[in-house]
Structures are given as C-alpha cells and as structure tokens.
Amino acid sequence: MTPEILLLYVPACFALNMAPGPNNLLSVSNASRFGFGPACRAGVGRIVAFAIMIAIAASGLAVILHTAAFAFTAIKIAGAIYLFVLAWQLWNAPVFFAPQGLNAETMPTHNLWRMIRQEFWIAAGNPKAILIFTAFLPQFINTQQPVAFQFFILGLLFLLLEWVAIGAYAYMGAYLGKWFAQPGRKRLFNRVCAVLLGGAGLGLLAAVRE
Template sequence: MGALLTTSAFWFTVVKWAGGLYLLYLGIKLLRSGVQIGGIEKTAGGGSRWKLFLNTYLVTALNPKGIVFFVAFLPQFVTPAANVTQQLWLLAITFVVLATINATLYALFAASARRFLTSPRAQRRFNVVGGTLLSSAGVWALLAKRSV
C-alpha cells in the first residue's frame, strides 16, 4: 500500500481526502455528542476477573506482533558464548514482569481517576478537546500538500 501511495498521486490524494474527511466527521460527531448522566455503565459480559485475565493473557501471548518483537528484539541482548536458552528466558521473564507491573499501575491509576473522568464536566471537556483535535487533524490532512 505504501509503495502504491508513493508512486500514484491520484491514489495518494484519494486516501488523503478519505482520511481527512473521516477525521473531520469523527471530530464533529464528538463535538456534538452529549454527556452521559450517571457516568459510564459497567461493561457488559459476566464472568470472573480470572477469566478476563486469562482471556487477555492468551490474546496477548498469541499476538503475532508480540512474537515477532521477541524474535527480533531479544537476540540482540544475548551473548553467544553463554547459555542462549537461559538468557532468552531471563529476558522474556523480565519483560513480562515489567509489563505486568506497568499494566497494574495503569489499572490502579484508572480506578482512582474514574470518578473524575466520568463527571459531566470532564466528559464535556474530553468531547470538546477531542473533537477539536480530530477536526483540526482532518482539516490539516485535507490542506496538506504532497512533498515530492
């Protein structure tokens, strides 16, 4: 797709206009959206937290992008003279532990910020700021000139 857009001015313009108009549409839609009274409802779909955790873990572990990342990134930090398997396991486990800590901290932050983020005032601000940014990006994309 990138090669086609690089060589064809027509298709580049078509994609640019489609993307710009879509961003403009999303921005206007967000600016016109109302505020939910009573905050955000609980997510649908029952089940325990362990089931949710297991599902999330499986989706993440089987994600091809993650696998490609490990295959391409981790070998750069391996010393060929030492036990390669041990080094790869150590690096992978370190990454998973740090990613788990990171996700846990995000969850704790989100839980503590939930009351603030679900207030009508915050929702209105998010809608205005988000809608303005999306609309501005759409206008920018529509007015952008193609560099040769």
C-alpha cells in the first residue's frame, strides 16, 4: 500500500463517514437531548457494528448479500422496522428543561447502554453498509500484497474517521441542544428527526441490490 493510495482513500472515506444518514442523525438527536459526551460514547455501538462488517467483508462472506436475495431482504426489512420504532419513540420523547450550567458530565447517563444498542442496531440493520465495505474498500487493495493486512489498515482508518464524524455530528447536536432552550423547539426538533428517521426507513425498504 503506497502513500498515493492512502491520499486517495482518506478523503473519499471521510466523505462517506460524513454523509448524512440514520446513525449520524441519531448522534445529533442524542447530543441535543443528553449532551456531547453521551452521544459520542453511544457511538461505540456503531463502531462495533462497522468493525464486524469490515471483518465479514475481509473474510469474503459478504458475497452472501450479493447473491442471496432473501438475506438482503430480511436484513433491510429488520433494519427498516427498527428505524420506524426509533422514529416513533423519538416523536413521543419527553421534553425537559436543562438547568443552567448542566453539561455532559452532569446529565443522566442511565440511558447510555440503550443509546449504544440503538447505534449498533441501526448500523447493523443497514445492508447497504456492508455493501459499501465490499465495493469501496477493495478498490484500494493491491492484490500483489497481503490482502488481510491492507484490509486491517483501511478498516482501521475508516473507524478512526467514523469517530471524527460522530464527534462532529454530536457537537452539532449539542449546539442545537443549547439553542433549543424552549420545550416547543425541542419537541419540534425531535419530531423532525423522527420524520427523517422514518424516511430513512422507507429508503431502506426501497433499497435494491446493485
């Protein structure tokens, strides 16, 4: 793997990381409700899901999603249903005032594991993600060199850049959380996010194998 390949890979990869999607939208919503820190820590769930997908792609098992229509359909339906459930929960989420001076360290963290699970299942329930790893990463692999090591390096870079994206979207959400000081604005924001998540679910149902 040459420096030239990495110079091509990193910006293209970061563009994928920063692209708006259900997980990044969830980071914005979580940060606006619970703070920057909890939203970033919840991203662990997404990172674990993506790491598993990268490992599957590297092992060659991703061919199942390319060849088995049933597997692709089952995963995308499960993912869409989960997005619909999450959208419903966000639509009906309680709105509360944050006391002056409340920050990420003092906000309640009892929902952290639920947030981590949400991040994981949204990422894992999108078959397009593993298709991205299957179609995108191999473009930067030199078959004349050890493939497994190259997959490891490219996958690690992807996950590191994903953390940057998580932080960026969480910061955006935390800023919006401060701006939406009134319960009405918070409720509107939650419901806009709910509509967008529901739309993502519909988009997932409409997804077809390429």
